[in-house]
Amino acid sequence: MKKIFSIAAMIVLMSGCGGSSGSSTGKAVTLDEVKNIVKLSSKVDKTVKSVSSKSKKEIDQSKSKGSKSTRAITDENASREDCTNGGYMMIKMDDEFIQKIKDIQNGQIPTEPITFKMTVSANNCDDGEFVENGEMMISTTMDITDPEPDTMKMEFTTDYSVNNENTSFVVKRGSSIVEKPNSEYTQSVMNMEVTGEEDGVPHSLIMQDYTINEKENGDGTFVEFPSSGKISIDGSSSLTVDPSSSQTPTIYGSNGDILQSGIAKYTDEAGHRVEIEEGEEKITIWVDENGNGQKDEGEIEVLE
Numbered sequence: 026m027k028k029i030f031s032i033a034a035m036i037v038l039m040s041g042c043g044g045s046s047g048s049s050t051g052k053a054v055t056l057d058e059v060k061n062i063v064k065l066s067s068k069v070d071k072t073v074k075s076v077s078s079k080s081k082k083e084i085d086q087s088k089s090k091g092s093k094s095t096r097a098i099t100d101e102n103a104s105r106e107d108c109t110n111g112g113y114m115m116i117k118m119d120d121e122f123i124q125k126i127k128d129i130q131n132g133q134i135p136t137e138p139i140t141f142k143m144t145v146s147a148n149n150c151d152d153g154e155f156v157e158n159g160e161m162m163i164s165t166t167m168d169i170t171d172p173e174p175d176t177m178k179m180e181f182t183t184d185y186s187v188n189n190e191n192t193s194f195v196v197k198r199g200s201s202i203v204e205k206p207n208s209e210y211t212q213s214v215m216n217m218e219v220t221g222e223e224d225g226v227p228h229s230l231i232m233q234d235y236t237i238n239e240k241e242n243g244d245g246t247f248v249e250f251p252s253s254g255k256i257s258i259d260g261s262s263s264l265t266v267d268p269s270s271s272q273t274p275t276i277y278g279s280n281g282d283i284l285q286s287g288i289a290k291y292t293d294e295a296g297h298r299v300e301i302e303e304g305e306e307k308i309t310i311w312v313d314e315n316g317n318g319q320k321d322e323g324e325i326e327v328l329e
Contacts (some may be wrong), residue, residue: 052261052293056314063308100119108152112150112156113207114148138166141164142162143162143163146160147288158186177193179197181197191259195219202217210239212236214234214236214254229258234254234255235256236253236254247279249277252270264291264292264293266290270289273288288302297312307327
C-alpha cells in the first residue's frame, strides 16, 4: 500500500461541501480557521506516516522471517533506531507474539490467526525537522499463511508531542487509527484529538469516525478520498464529509506523487460549503463564508 495510515487526506483535506446554504443555524467555519489547520495538519501527517512506515517494516519482517531485525537488537524482543540528529525510536514486540513466531520457526504453524502487538516509543527523536516524544501501540491480527492485508490499529498510549521552532502539536492519549481492508477499498478510520500551535496561534481538531477510502489500481496508482465522518475545529464548529467527495478523488503514483488533484468536500454546521483541492505543489482552499454558493473574492486561499 502507498501508506499504512492515510492521515494526509484525513487532515490535509479538511473542508466542507454539499449541503444547503441557509437552512442551518450552526456556526460557520472561516477561511483562516481552515487555512491554519491545514498548515498544522500537514505536519501531523508527516509524523504519523514516518512512524507507521517503520512499524510496517517490522510487521512484514515478523510475518515473513520471525523476530529477526536488521537493526541493532537491545534485548530479545526490541530494536532501536537512531534518529538523524539525535534521540532514537524504540520498537518492542509483544513477548507472547515473539514466542509464537519462534514456534513457527520450529515448524509449529498455527491454525488460527495470531495477535501481533508492538510498542513504538520516541525519545527526543530529531529527524531534522521535528523532535518527537511519546508512545503508541500497533496491533494487528494476522494469518501467517495469508499474504492479504490484515486489519491494523495504531493507538497513542501517551500524549505524543512534536516540536520545532515554528510548530508544536500533541496527539492526545487514546487517539487511534484503524486500517481495515474490505472487498473494494482499504479504509482508515480515525478517532483523534490533536492540539497545537502554528506560528504561535493555538489550534485543535477532533476527528470522529473520520474515514478515508483508498484503492490500488492495476497500474500501480492509488485512488483516495474521504467517505464519512466529522471533524471539529478549535472546539467551535464542525465539518461533515460530503459523500460526493468520491467523485473527485486524489490519484497518486506508485511513488506517492500526486498525478491528479482531488477535491475533498464537506459541509459545516451552517450548511456552507468548503472545498480543498490538493495538488502536487499547492493546496487551494475555498470556504463559502457568506453561504451564497459562489466563489467570491476573499473566500479562496492558495498554499504552496
